[in-house]
Amino acid sequence: MSATAIGVLLVVVSTMVEGFGQVFLKKSALESMRRNLWIGLGVMVLTVEIVLYSGALRFLAVSTAFPLTSLSFVMVTVLSRWLLGEVITPKRWIGVGLILIGTSLIAAHA
Amino acid sequence: MNPESHLPARLLIGLAIAIGTDTALQLVWKTGVADLPDTTSIVEIASAVAHAPIFVVVIGLMAIQLVNWLKVLDHADLSFAKPFTSLSYVTVCLLSVFYLDERIAPMQLVGIAVVVSGVWCVASTPRTTIATTAEKTPEGSLR
Numbered sequence: 001m002s003a004t005a006i007g008v009l010l011v012v013v014s015t016m017v018e019g020f021g022q023v024f025l026k027k028s029a030l031e032s033m034r035r036n037l038w039i040g041l042g043v044m045v046l047t048v049e050i051v052l053y054s055g056a057l058r059f060l061a062v063s064t065a066f067p068l069t070s071l072s073f074v075m076v077t078v079l080s081r082w083l084l085g086e087v088i089t090p091k092r093w094i095g096v097g098l099i100l101i102g103t104s105l106i107a108a109h110a
Numbered sequence: 111m112n113p114e115s116h117l118p119a120r121l122l123i124g125l126a127i128a129i130g131t132d133t134a135l136q137l138v139w140k141t142g143v144a145d146l147p148d149t150t151s152i153v154e155i156a157s158a159v160a161h162a163p164i165f166v167v168v169i170g171l172m173a174i175q176l177v178n179w180l181k182v183l184d185h186a187d188l189s190f191a192k193p194f195t196s197l198s199y200v201t202v203c204l205l206s207v208f209y210l211d212e213r214i215a216p217m218q219l220v221g222i223a224v225v226v227s228g229v230w231c232v233a234s235t236p237r238t239t240i241a242t243t244a245e246k247t248p249e250g251s252l253r
Binding site: 022023025026028029030039043050051054055058062070072073076077080081084085086087088089091092094095096097098099100101102103104105106107108 | 140146148155156159176179180183184187188189190192193196199200203217218220221222223224225226227228229230231232233234235236239240241242
């Protein structure tokens with residue numbers, strides 16, 4: 001596997017990991033009895049995400065890695081629907097899609 | 111008027127703080143990562159991160175971000191709040207122009223407009239679709 005492929009894989013995995021970390025933090029707002037547990041899990045998972053993303057930057061230029069991080073908005077939206085039962089209206093999906101395109105345009109030309 | 115279309119002031123302030131800390135974090139992190147040793151070992155990178163002074167600032171910003179973010183999530187869906195943080199891409203880009211004298215490409219201006227329109231789309235959807243403990247009265251009904 002090439003260095004670029006490893007870097008891209010690390011960024012994609014880090015966005016997935018961030019999605020789960022964010023879901024755990026949201027869980028802390030939903031379950032007051034286990035609030036600290038969810039916060040602890042969320043922080044732990046987000047720490048793993050930081051290590052993965054920092055590792056990815058060793059294989060990829062920031063200009064390549066940064067646009068890929070906007071995938072986290074899609075991951076968070078999908079996991080919010082799947083694991084939290086949030087209602088994602090078509091307008092919210094359109095918004096996430098526009099953000100994905102817009103952030104990619106900003107970062108790709110940085 | 112649909113009450114969900116009006117964001118409470120504390121949620122707006124929380125989202126603004128989230129964007130501000132995310133912007134600062136990206137700029138500081140970018141500086142810190144540039145100073146890491148040139149190695150492909152994840153263990154060595156993790157060790158270097160643990161010993162680099164600039165990452166103390168990163169951790170401080172992350173702590174502020176975490177406390178603020180938990181407050182935001184008490185009052186909004188995750189899928190509603192998270193897209194707002196994309197505005198930090200815009201603020202980082204604009205700060206680079208105003209303070210670092212970097213040039214902004216025409217395509218980046220298009221990107222900024224597209225991000226802002228995306229956030230506007232999300233902002234016009236209901237901020238909560240599931241009940242959080244902070245949004246419930248002791249009887250369990252929504253505030």
